[in-house]
């Protein structure tokens with residue numbers, strides 16, 4: 001996505017105005033286009049946990065600054081530093097942190113080098129080369145499993161606490177913690193799913 005001359009002018013004006021540059025009202029339209037770009041470019045998933053925005057959960061999608069804008073103002077409007085993420089990965093987990101940067105001086109010489117990031121960069125790395133994300137749909141239940149293939153994959157898995165999503169999806173699939181209703185799938189089906197998953201994983 002290319003910025004128009006008007007976009008660039010609006011960015012300059014917002015920067016000159018100072019304060020909360022990102023939320024300057026001159027940039028509302030530009031931000032809407034950035035979000036649309038990342039929602040239609042590739043699949044509509046969180047750039048860190050890969051959960052699907054369309055059918056997994058209804059929530060507000062955030063424009064994510066991979067290098068946080070509070071610490072790396074120069075990359076606030078760089079498309080390579082932007083993507084879309086879910087609130088879970090964006091706020092409580094990542095927030096304003098930059099501990100995933102390998103060398104905080106080196107990163108400023110060229111932020112687009114994937115080796116400068118411990119985790120899978122949403123734009124400069126290929127997610128599936130580092131981490132596989134399995135989704136199995138059984139009736140109304142969804143089961144999620146991640147398999148790390150590289151150090152970056154493992155780092156991403158730990159950093160974004162993806163094991164928690166696996167547990168959550170398995171619990172949901174087994175009807176936990178829904179207290180009143182019976183499980184979406186039976187114990188028998190759960191056992192069959194686990195068996196299929198193990199066979200699948202053993203073949204990778």
Ligand SMILES: [Zn+2]
Nearest residue numbers: 046049086089
């Ligand atoms: Zn996420």
